[in-house]
Amino acid sequence: xxxxxxxxxxxxxxxxxxxxxxxxxxxxxxxxxxxxxxxxxxxxxxxxxxxxxxxxxxxxxxxxxxxxxxxxxxxxxxxxxxxxxxxxxxxxxxxxxxxxxxxxxxxxxxxxxxxxxxxxxxxxxxxxxxxxxxxxxxxxxxxxxxxxxxxxxxxxxxxxxxxxxxxxxxxxxxxxxxxxxxxxxxxxxxxxx
Amino acid sequence: xxxxxxxxxxxxxxxxxxxxxxxxxxxxxxxxxxxxxxxxxxxxxxxxxxxxxxxxxxxxxxxxxxxxxxxxxxxxxxxxxxxxxxxxxxxxxxxxxxxxxxxxxxxxxxxxxxxxxxxxxxxxxxxxxxxxxxxxxxxxxxxxxxxxxxxxxxxxxxxxxxxxxxxxxxxxxxxxxxxxxxxxxxxxxxxxxxxxxxx
Numbered sequence: 539x540x541x542x543x544x545x546x547x548x549x550x551x552x553x554x555x556x557x558x559x560x561x562x563x564x565x566x567x568x569x570x571x572x573x574x575x576x577x578x579x580x581x582x583x584x585x586x587x588x589x590x591x592x593x594x595x596x597x598x599x600x601x602x603x604x605x606x607x608x609x610x611x612x613x614x615x616x617x618x619x620x621x622x623x624x625x626x627x628x629x630x631x632x633x634x635x636x637x638x639x640x641x642x643x644x645x646x647x648x649x650x651x652x653x654x655x656x657x658x659x660x661x662x663x664x665x666x667x668x669x670x671x672x673x674x675x676x677x678x679x680x681x682x683x684x685x686x687x688x689x690x691x692x693x694x695x696x697x698x699x700x701x702x703x704x705x706x707x708x709x710x711x712x713x714x715x716x717x718x719x720x721x722x723x724x725x726x727x728x729x730x731x
Numbered sequence: 732x733x734x735x736x737x738x739x740x741x742x743x744x745x746x747x748x749x750x751x752x753x754x755x756x757x758x759x760x761x762x763x764x765x766x767x768x769x770x771x772x773x774x775x776x777x778x779x780x781x782x783x784x785x786x787x788x789x790x791x792x793x794x795x796x797x798x799x800x801x802x803x804x805x806x807x808x809x810x811x812x813x814x815x816x817x818x819x820x821x822x823x824x825x826x827x828x829x830x831x832x833x834x835x836x837x838x839x840x841x842x843x844x845x846x847x848x849x850x851x852x853x854x855x856x857x858x859x860x861x862x863x864x865x866x867x868x869x870x871x872x873x874x875x876x877x878x879x880x881x882x883x884x885x886x887x888x889x890x891x892x893x894x895x896x897x898x899x900x901x902x903x904x905x906x907x908x909x910x911x912x913x914x915x916x917x918x919x920x921x922x923x924x925x926x927x928x929x930x
Contacts, residue, residue, distance in 0.1 A: 545805055552795070552812055556819040563823050567830040574833040603837075627772070627834070 575603045581621045583614040586664030587686030589638045594664065602626070609633050613686070615640035644685035644700040646678045652697035659689035659698060740872050745927070747876030753851045754884045755914075755921040760851030764885060765910060769896075774889030776835055778882030784824055784846050785855060785881065788817045789874025792856035793867065806860075813856045821847045851881055888917065 579599035590610035592598040602608055608622040609631040616633065623630040633640060646667075648659070655673040660666075667683040670676030690698050753759045760781075767777040792813045800806055825843045829836045836843070846852060855877045859870050891913055900909050 541804070544803055545808055548799060548803060548805055549808065549812065549815075552799070552815055556815060560819060560822055563826050567826040569829050574837055577833070 575599050577625060578602050578622065581614075581618060581625060582611060583618060583684070585613040585684035585686045587613055587684065587688060588664070589613070589686075591637070607631060607634065610637045612638035612640055613684070643703045644687065645680050645683045645703045646685070646687070646689055647699045647701045648676055648678055649697040649699065650675050650677060652695055654695055656694060658692040658694065662689045662692045664688060740868070743869060743872045744876040744879070747873060748880040748883060749921070749924045750927050752880045752884060752921055752924075753854065753877050754881055755918040756925075757854070759854040760849050760881060763845065763849055764888065764914070765907070766845075768885055768889040768892050768910070771886070771889045771893055774885045778885050780824065780828070780835075780843060781846055781849065781852075781885075782875075782878035782882055784817075784820050785852055785878035786871065786874045787824075788813075788820045788852050789855050789859055789877070790867070790871050791820065792816045793859060793865065793870035796860050797865075809860060810853075810857065813853055817852050817856070818847050851877065884917070888914065891917075 575596075576599075579596050582595040582599060584595050586594045588594065589612050590598045590601075592601055598606075598610070602622065608626065608628065609619050611618050612633065619633065620630060622628075648668075653670075653675045655670065655675060657670065657672050657676070659676060660668045660670060664686065665682055665684055667679045668676055668689060669679060685700065685703065687700050690696075690700060747753070751757060754761065754764050763777060763781070768774050792809075795812055795816055796806075796809055800808055800812065821844065824846075825836075828843065855874055859865065859873050862873075892910060895909055895913065904912070
């Protein structure tokens with residue numbers, strides 16, 4: 539009888555100790571979010587253009603983490619695909635033409651004389667780069683604009699042009715995405731300053 | 732540690748890695764052997780995780796056996812308590828890997844929890860207690876040797892399978908079938924080590 543009692547007590551004790559260790563480890567090694575998603579998100583260009591079929595860059599990063607192809611990002615182009623392939627240790631794929639072609643970096647420009655102040659482009663902008671109010675003339679904050687051309691479509695008077703952004707010593711950078719690089723343009727300047 | 736001692740440890744290593752290899756001679760841990768050997772990279776990741784778990788589990792189960800079960804005359808509880816120890820070590824490893832190396836965690840995926848049910852891990856712990864005059868260092872070496880043996884076979888086999896995948900195999904033998912045949916041939920080859928040393 540006492541043998542059974544000892545056996546039960548020993549097992550109980552072992553289970554308690556191990557439970558305590560695991561409980562402590564669960565707190566000590568807690569993972570916030572999914573780190574791989576954040577790493578992928580850092581590599582993506584953050585234009586939030588939705589050309590990949592996702593509502594933004596973060597959802598696409600989650601998609602990639604779940605095994606989606608890495609070649610659906612036209613704004614990022616070749617260099618983003620290369621960086622994703624390195625990060626995830628998979629094959630480099632050519633850009634999927636279904637989602638658009640790689641274009642030079644563009645910036646939206648509103649022909650202000652024609653703007654009727656309808657605010658439709660403001661609602662379409664994923665990065666809040668358009669300034670203006672109802673029945674007031676709108677304008678684009680060039681530094682914040684990611685060149686996603688989502689504002690061109692909703693404009694009722696077609697007064698928005700996509701102009702190529704000329705390369706100047708201020709905005710020139712090496713043609714590969716740096717991990718942990720800026721989320722939007724002004725953040726980069728703040729980071730550099 | 733004297734020279735005789737060193738020789739003894741070397742003998743344990745050779746015995747567990749080659750002569751009594753847990754996969755090909757004792758046929759333990761066959762599920763990861765067939766399951767994770769499709770790609771060399773996953774095989775290496777799995778080997779690393781298993782090596783860590785196996786070594787740690789054999790040390791901890793030795794301590795549990797020697798200092799809790801034997802003094803209380805409860806040797807009959809060893810299977811259930813070893814399962815407990817192994818489950819905890821695996822769970823703990825999973826948490827640490829998830830925190831420290833997300834990429835490795837993604838590669839290992841489902842296989843990390845599967846180490847819990849890897850019979851090689853329990854097999855090593857149980858066989859360890861059956862051997863006479865066991866000491867702390869010897870059980871650690873035994874576990875490490877078993878793990879290295881497992882890793883060696885898994886990586887060799889993954890290399891072979893990567894080659895077989897591009898070879899012109901007759902249709903009925905493709906996939907798992909040719910894998911089984913290859914494993915059988917490897918096992919035959921490892922039987923050649925029998926008699927090298929006796930432990």
